[in-house]
Structures are given as structure tokens and as C-alpha cells.
Amino acid sequence: MKIRTLATAMGSMAALGVVLAAPPAHASAEALIRAKCLPCHTETEDGISRISHQRKTPEGWLMSVARMQIVHGLKITDEERRTVVKHLADRQGLAPSETTGVRYAMERRLNTVEAFESEKFTQMCARCHSGARVMLQRRPAAEWEHLVHFHLGQFPTTEYQALGRDRDWFGIALKEMVPELASKLPLQSEAWKQWQARAPQTVKGEWSLSGHLTGRGGFSGVMKVTAGEGRDRYTLAFDGRWDDGRPMQGRGRALIYTGYEWRGDLVVDGTPMRQVFAVEDGMMRGRMFLRDQDEVGADVVASLQQAGNSRVLAVHPAYLKAGEGAELRIVGSGLAGEVTLPQGVKLVGTVKRSATEVVVRVQSDAAARGVHAVAVGKASGGSLALYDSIAAVKVSPAFAVARIGGNGTPTAKVEARFDAEAWAAGADGKAGTEDDFRIGVVPAKWSVEPFDEAAVRDQDVEFAGLMDAASGVFVPGDAGPNPVRRMSASNVGNLKVVAEVAQGGERLRGEGQVIVAPPRWNNPPLP
Incomplete structure (x- = not known):
């Protein structure tokens, strides 16, 4: 297709x-x-x-x-x-x-x-x-x-x-x-x-929130929602942190349509952002993205702190190498009781705990493998990937579109952002089989190459844009004719996206594709 x-x-x-x-x-x-x-x-x-x-x-x-x-x-x-x-x-x-x-x-x-x-x-x-x-x-x-x-x-x-x-x-x-x-x-x-007949949902309160921004990393925190002026209108305040320890704060407002369609407008660390979430049964799921650059966005899941709504949303980081120790942050709602870790993972100590976050130090044994559940008391839903080695690296998304822009034109550039997903071989030890399991997003060295012969001929690597080697963020070239290119073509192109992950003395390679297309002229709410 x-x-x-x-x-x-x-x-x-x-x-x-x-x-x-x-x-x-x-x-x-x-x-x-x-x-x-x-x-x-x-x-x-x-x-x-x-x-x-x-x-x-x-x-x-x-x-x-x-x-x-x-x-x-x-x-x-x-x-x-x-x-x-x-x-x-x-x-x-x-x-x-x-x-x-x-x-x-x-x-x-x-x-x-x-x-x-x-x-x-x-x-x-x-x-x-x-x-x-x-x-x-x-x-x-x-x-x-x-x-x-x-x-x-x-x-x-x-x-x-x-x-x-x-x-x-x-x-x-x-x-x-x-x-x-x-x-x-x-x-x-x-x-x-049936939906029209349902009772109104509870939105006010504290929401434990977990997310991942492609090209930046994971984050978590608490979003406090209070009643605003008018029906279905709310003010919100988010206080959290990135997985690398840097603080993350946001303030704004939100409006709910149809009883569950949450639309938020907030400023996070000085940057205007929007939220498009679905709210149902004490959960929020959706995406939070830059207001003026919607390709830069994060997958988000949140859970309301209320009676009977105990859940584990995520574990940060979501993976642990066999034989190694780490500090894990378990994020969720109603987190009370004993921490249940996968077999082969030992709880060394508890660093911090609250109803929204439990921070523990753990140690895994050399034989631990697979994706296993993590729970805190009655709160379940989290998982931790245990692996001994990375068998394959996949670029996510496998296919993306960036768009040239700027250069005095009224249209902005549209970036392409990528993550490197590490995968482990299944029980048979062979990569590429149905029982392979996802480890998680890992650091990688990023680059681009010509995707095909036409890209080689047109020197797309030189003109179509630049890939940040550390983050996986691709910034396309300027809009308009380029007199240096063959036939003064614009800076469009077809590139192979390469992620290299170091493991021991070898480098594992994953590949994707980015099409660098003409400017984005239209911007409807629904594409």
C-alpha cells in the first residue's frame, strides 16, 4: 500500500x-x-x-x-x-x-x-x-x-x-x-x-501525570485542576520534572466539550502548549504539544487522585538491565502499600513515597528478562522491561514528513523528531521473531543518509536539512529556490534516518525515513 x-x-x-x-x-x-x-x-x-x-x-x-x-x-x-x-x-x-x-x-x-x-x-x-x-x-x-x-x-x-x-x-x-x-x-x-445519559465526570482535583516528549525524554508530575469561570472551564497548574532531573512547570486553563473532550491551553517553562485529552473514568489520555509547532509533542496519560482510582501509570525509567541496579520512579494515583516488583528484582530501599510517586532503589539479578508488572498495593498497570542485551534498534516513527519553511516566507519549518527504541530477543534468543519484546527508548547517535539513488544524485543530505546527532531532531532546510542545487530546486529531499546505539564494543543500527516536503500552506484543526 x-x-x-x-x-x-x-x-x-x-x-x-x-x-x-x-x-x-x-x-x-x-x-x-x-x-x-x-x-x-x-x-x-x-x-x-x-x-x-x-x-x-x-x-x-x-x-x-x-x-x-x-x-x-x-x-x-x-x-x-x-x-x-x-x-x-x-x-x-x-x-x-x-x-x-x-x-x-x-x-x-x-x-x-x-x-x-x-x-x-x-x-x-x-x-x-x-x-x-x-x-x-x-x-x-x-x-x-x-x-x-x-x-x-x-x-x-x-x-x-x-x-x-x-x-x-x-x-x-x-x-x-x-x-x-x-x-x-x-x-x-x-x-x-448511553454517553448522553451518563452522570458528569469529576475533573477537579490532583492528576498524576506521566509523559514522553520525542527528542527530549520522559517526564512526570502532578496537575492540579480547579474550577474556572463558567461551566466546564478550569484552571490548571502543573509541577513536575523531566527524567534527567530538571524541573518542569506549567500554568493555564482548560475547557471540556461533550463531557470528556479536554482542551487545555497552558505555558510550560515559558513555552505555550496545548493539550488534547480524552477524560473518562478518572483517566486522561492524549497529547500535549507546542502551540506554534504542533509536531513537537508528548504522549500523556494521567490519573485522578480519588477514592477507588488506584493505578500505576508508568515506571521511569521503564527498563532495567540484568545484573544492574537503578533508581526507579513509580508514577500513579492512590499509591499506598507494598511495592511489588518483578521476580529477580530486589528492593534495596525506598527513597521517597507519596500517593502520586514512589521512588525506590532496586537491583536485578543476571537472569532477569522480559516485560513484567509493577504494582504498589492495590494500584497496578505499570510494567518494567528486564533485558540482558539489545538485539535490535528501531527508529520511531519509522516514517515521517518534515517541511521546509522560513527564509522570509510566511510558513514555518516543520521538524521531524525521532526516538530510538531498543528491542530484546525472545525466549529463543533470535531477534526478529514474534516473542521479541520492547525494552524502551534509549540514547542514540543520529545521522541521515540518502534514501535512494535520486537522493544521492540531488545531494539531499547536503541540502534537505540537519539532524541533531544527540537528540534525533531533524530541522529541514529553508524554503524557496536554492540556486546552488541542480535546476535551482528547493531544499526538499528523501533521507534515510539512522540511529546507532552503543552496546559493548559494537554499534547497533536502526533505520527510518524522512521525506522533506514543500511548505505547509494549510493548517486545519482536522487534517
Whole structure:
């Protein structure tokens, strides 16, 4: 299958922040919708035409309102738009289970390689934008049909582009795709009914948080959430530390849509960042990324400190070499009781303990291997990889897209960031088998090489960008024609990403790929 990531599908528009401020007190959402929408839409027995027959994420509704402004001349203030988006996302959103598997679009994971069971869906819907954008909507058949007509009205060349001109695109869209979408993504669903009936979730309190930022490392800490001004609005304060011991602090605010869609806006160590989390049953999961550089982000998991919510979120570091000792930080919620370590790992002493973190010194024996559970009293969920040697190194992500920019142009560069994952051989001692297990992210020496003969010919290593040897952060070249290159080409390229990990007297090698592409011109909330 042709490799295609969200970063290659479309660029992105930094618009999430506009939804965080409190709405004006003088105008209700219903009044705004009547005043702003009914001049074009009509009231029907079952609601307002088009609007009442869709369910979307907050980002989806934001894009709809923005399109009304750009294409149809809707006059609406930023505050009014925030109010409308909040109202629609709360009442016509998606249940948590309906976003499973496609949250990467909301979380700005633009190097995700999409794969769908339906090849027709891939060709008909996911060739111009991400398939996730479609999967994060719900409509009845009549509305999916309207969407087909909208595509040809708004983008008349759709039928003549690749994977369009070789088939009866319009006929297939109406006769085959509309029934398929209406069946798989219906307006009414049992999941949505059940979610609407659920009691509001508890958000206020202390959240134990653990994360990993590619190109920087792991971190953990406590995020205190207090009530803010207005419904579903909160203030937050994060105090933590990186795995290398440096402090990490953040302050900001957050807004919850649809009862669980957490959108945070905060400043961490002087850098503006955003949070896109799903909150459910005392857990937060998602991604935290730079506001103005969304490719720089961290995977995050958090647990609320409350009765009955004892969990181990992570162990920092997540691996231990056989025969060696280390200091481990066990992060979670409700951490009380005896520390249970894998067989072959001895507890030497306890350095520190609280309800959110237990720091212990341990020693493993020479025979300890495999990934094993770590618990603290009734709190479970953590794991520790025990290994004797690294059998293989994998570059993560295996495929990424960077984009040239800057150089006096209005578009910024888009970096590519990589981790080196160490893997151990399974019980048979042979690498590359199904029982191999992941050790974790390890330090590596990074470099780039030409990916193919064309990259050699065009000297892509020299022009496409620079790889930081210590961090795995690749910074692409400048935008614009380069008179030094063949035919004054821009600084695009195709490079092999190489991670070398030292083990004894040898260096283990892992390989990935980075495509250095043209600038990112568009930046929609959902790619």
C-alpha cells in the first residue's frame, strides 16, 4: 500500500486556541444560532436543516463555522463562535468510543500512516484529506449525500484528480459510498445515547501525570485542576520534572466539550502548549504539544487522585538491565502499600513515597528478562522491561514528513523528531521473531543518509536539512529556490534516518525515513 501520512494529506491551521475563552454572558447559544444561522438554514420538524443532522468533534464544528465565514460571508465574532461551537459539540458530539482509533487527527499526530478496511473509502474519501476527518462525523444517509454534492460544488476538479478520473467518481460516491458511510457512521447510535445519559465526570482535583516528549525524554508530575469561570472551564497548574532531573512547570486553563473532550491551553517553562485529552473514568489520555509547532509533542496519560482510582501509570525509567541496579520512579494515583516488583528484582530501599510517586532503589539479578508488572498495593498497570542485551534498534516513527519553511516566507519549518527504541530477543534468543519484546527508548547517535539513488544524485543530505546527532531532531532546510542545487530546486529531499546505539564494543543500527516536503500552506484543526 502506498505510504501516506496526515502530514502529506494536508497541512494545519493553529485554530484550537480560539475555543478556550469564556463565551459572552449576554447571548445564549440558541439565540446566536437563530440569529446567525437561520438567514440561510431553515427550521424543520426535527431541527435546523443541515445543522441538526450532524454530529462532530469540537474541531469539526469549528471548521464548519469557519467555512461559513470564509465561503458564505457569515458575520460572527470570535466570542460568538466559541459559544456556538461549545453548544454544538456538547449536544451533537461523539461518544468516546466513537473516536477510538482516529483520535490522532485531533491530537495532531500528523505522521500517522492511515489504514482502513475499506479500500473504496481510502480511494474515494482519504485521498485528499485524512480518513479520520470523515470518521469523526456522524450523519444520516441524506446528509452524506449532501456532502457528496458539496464536494463537487466546492471542488469541481474532484472527478478529474488521481483516483477520480479513472472511474465514475460521482456515481460511486452516491450509490456505494453514501450507503456505506450511513451504515458505519450513522447519526443515531447506542454509544451516543448511553454517553448522553451518563452522570458528569469529576475533573477537579490532583492528576498524576506521566509523559514522553520525542527528542527530549520522559517526564512526570502532578496537575492540579480547579474550577474556572463558567461551566466546564478550569484552571490548571502543573509541577513536575523531566527524567534527567530538571524541573518542569506549567500554568493555564482548560475547557471540556461533550463531557470528556479536554482542551487545555497552558505555558510550560515559558513555552505555550496545548493539550488534547480524552477524560473518562478518572483517566486522561492524549497529547500535549507546542502551540506554534504542533509536531513537537508528548504522549500523556494521567490519573485522578480519588477514592477507588488506584493505578500505576508508568515506571521511569521503564527498563532495567540484568545484573544492574537503578533508581526507579513509580508514577500513579492512590499509591499506598507494598511495592511489588518483578521476580529477580530486589528492593534495596525506598527513597521517597507519596500517593502520586514512589521512588525506590532496586537491583536485578543476571537472569532477569522480559516485560513484567509493577504494582504498589492495590494500584497496578505499570510494567518494567528486564533485558540482558539489545538485539535490535528501531527508529520511531519509522516514517515521517518534515517541511521546509522560513527564509522570509510566511510558513514555518516543520521538524521531524525521532526516538530510538531498543528491542530484546525472545525466549529463543533470535531477534526478529514474534516473542521479541520492547525494552524502551534509549540514547542514540543520529545521522541521515540518502534514501535512494535520486537522493544521492540531488545531494539531499547536503541540502534537505540537519539532524541533531544527540537528540534525533531533524530541522529541514529553508524554503524557496536554492540556486546552488541542480535546476535551482528547493531544499526538499528523501533521507534515510539512522540511529546507532552503543552496546559493548559494537554499534547497533536502526533505520527510518524522512521525506522533506514543500511548505505547509494549510493548517486545519482536522487534517
